Amino acid sequence: MNQQPYAEPWRVKMVEPLKILSKAERETKIKAAEYNLFNLAAEDVYIDLLTDSGTGAMSDRQWSALMQGDESYAGSRSFIEMKKTIQELLGFEYVLPTHQGRAAENVLFSALIKPQDIIPGNAHFDTTKGHIEFRQATAVDCTVDEATDMNLELPFKGNVDLTKLEACIAKYGVEKIPFVILTITCNTGGGQPVSMANIKAVSAICKEHKIPMIFDAARFAENAYFIKTREQGYQQHSIKEIVREMFSYADGMTMSAKKDAIINIGGFIALRDRELYRACSTFNIMFEGYLTYGGMSGRDMAALAAGLREGTEFEYLQARIAQVKYLGDEISKLGIQIVKPAGGHAIYVDALSFFPQIEQKQYPAQVLGVALYVEAGVRGVEIGTVMADRDPKTREERLPKMELLRLAIPRRVYTNNHMDVVAWGLKQIWEKRESYKGLKIKYEAPIMRHFTATFEQL
Numbered sequence: 001m002n003q004q005p006y007a008e009p010w011r012v013k014m015v016e017p018l019k020i021l022s023k024a025e026r027e028t029k030i031k032a033a034e035y036n037l038f039n040l041a042a043e044d045v046y047i048d049l050l051t052d053s054g055t056g057a058m059s060d061r062q063w064s065a066l067m068q069g070d071e072s073y074a075g076s077r078s079f080i081e082m083k084k085t086i087q088e089l090l091g092f093e094y095v096l097p098t099h100q101g102r103a104a105e106n107v108l109f110s111a112l113i114k115p116q117d118i119i120p121g122n123a124h125f126d127t128t129k130g131h132i133e134f135r136q137a138t139a140v141d142c143t144v145d146e147a148t149d150m151n152l153e154l155p156f157k158g159n160v161d162l163t164k165l166e167a168c169i170a171k172y173g174v175e176k177i178p179f180v181i182l183t184i185t186c187n188t189g190g191g192q193p194v195s196m197a198n199i200k201a202v203s204a205i206c207k208e209h210k211i212p213m214i215f216d217a218a219r220f221a222e223n224a225y226f227i228k229t230r231e232q233g234y235q236q237h238s239i240k241e242i243v244r245e246m247f248s249y250a251d252g253m254t255m256s257a258k259k260d261a262i263i264n265i266g267g268f269i270a271l272r273d274r275e276l277y278r279a280c281s282t283f284n285i286m287f288e289g290y291l292t293y294g295g296m297s298g299r300d301m302a303a304l305a306a307g308l309r310e311g312t313e314f315e316y317l318q319a320r321i322a323q324v325k326y327l328g329d330e331i332s333k334l335g336i337q338i339v340k341p342a343g344g345h346a347i348y349v350d351a352l353s354f355f356p357q358i359e360q361k362q363y364p365a366q367v368l369g370v371a372l373y374v375e376a377g378v379r380g381v382e383i384g385t386v387m388a389d390r391d392p393k394t395r396e397e398r399l400p401k402m403e404l405l406r407l408a409i410p411r412r413v414y415t416n417n418h419m420d421v422v423a424w425g426l427k428q429i430w431e432k433r434e435s436y437k438g439l440k441i442k443y444e445a446p447i448m449r450h451f452t453a454t455f456e457q458l
């Protein structure tokens with residue numbers, strides 16, 4: 001290959017020193033945290049891959065935008081700037097700021113969802129599902145079956161199975177379905193993208209039945225990168241052109257701006273329909289704040305606008321997604337099973353094949369997360385039985401098809417040397433994998449238990 005290697009299109013201007021505890025100290029810390037990684041003090045973590053949400057490094061342009069934030073209650077210049085950027089990049093007329101993604105879900109769903117409604121989608125994110133179930137409605141997962149076969153190296157495993165979607169509409173009827181939600185990229189399914197062809201096809205089905213199509217767009221730019229690099233016909237298009245086309249098929253969106261807009265806090269709803277915007281506005285004022293700040297400060301909206309522009313640059317996305325793939329390749333080389341292909345923001349390690357001796361009801365992915373912290377000071381997050389929660393009706397534990405430890409990579413924060421430490425930590429565990437035992441829950445909350453549950457070792 002005679003192609004110049006890619007490298008990050010930025011250099012480091014300021015660093016944040018990290019503390020490295022000894023293994024014995026980490027053992028004490030995780031025991032005190034009752035084996036829930038959320039309970040650790042972040043300072044006691046060396047490499048924090050808990051989430052890519054709100055943990056990115058802002059650019060000097062974003063920091064300078066912060067200094068120019070306009071903190072006016074109504075009509076702030078920073079809001080207008082943010083709104084213009086969203087209109088230009090994503091093509092929606094109406095914009096409502098919210099303090100983060102789940103707040104956008106809360107506001108939009110308050111306007112759209114009634115009890116007993118059905119919301120089809122592609123593996124809804126847990127807060128999305130939480131906000132649906134909280135309203136006595138049901139999220140129906142219509143993702144393609146291939147998504148749960150982690151060995152299948154397919155380019156678009158976030159796609160909706162159109163037959164499942166049609167069947168869902170036929171079964172429940174249009175009146176019961178206030179909207180279809182497409183999560184791009186699909187986080188729950190392994191950070192896997194949705195193809196433009198699939199977006200188009202879902203949109204056509206929705207239009208035919210007059211059902212609005214909404215994007216959960218937290219990682220839309222990473223999704224656009226995969227379309228550019230994997231889908232026939234898009235190689236010559238810029239990321240911004242692809243983004244414009246993707247959103248042209250949707251009626252609205254919720255956004256956790258803590259991901260692809262590379263800011264530490266913030267979100268928004270964007271819509272085409274004025275009536276829906278008005279209905280949401282009332283809830284926004286009640287839950288979030290006035291229409292031109294919605295729980296964000298002016299400076300955060302200014303940084304959001306700058307971040308959206310940077311986050312949709314090809315060179316940035318290329319370096320970001322290559323780093324995620326680098327970690328995936330290093331882990332795969334050890335013979336450890338991961339969800340393939342590597343996702344846009346994270347690597348998902350299969351805990352069932354890692355620890356075949358640990359029953360799924362003894363939370364193997366949680367065990368792996370605890371072990372990785374002890375070995376290498378790395379914090380991931382369980383995406384398995386703990387996060388799957390209990391069935392809201394039967395209260396039985398739901399055993400998901402995949403039991404995963406997610407290693408989410410913050411944007412522009414760590415180097416590939418850090419990724420080597422992560423892979424090394426997994427190698428230590430892998431070499432003595434037979435010696436691990438399961439966990440038992442001591443305390444759990446009735447919904448979204450993974451954040452606060454406590455465990456004991458079996």
Ligand code: F0G
Nearest residue numbers: 051053100101102125127187216218256
């Ligand atoms: N939708 C998706 C696809 C998400 O991944 C998240 C958050 C949300 C909505 C909610 O946004 O956190 O701003 O309220 N995901 C984070 C994660 C928490 O770690 O994956 P939020």
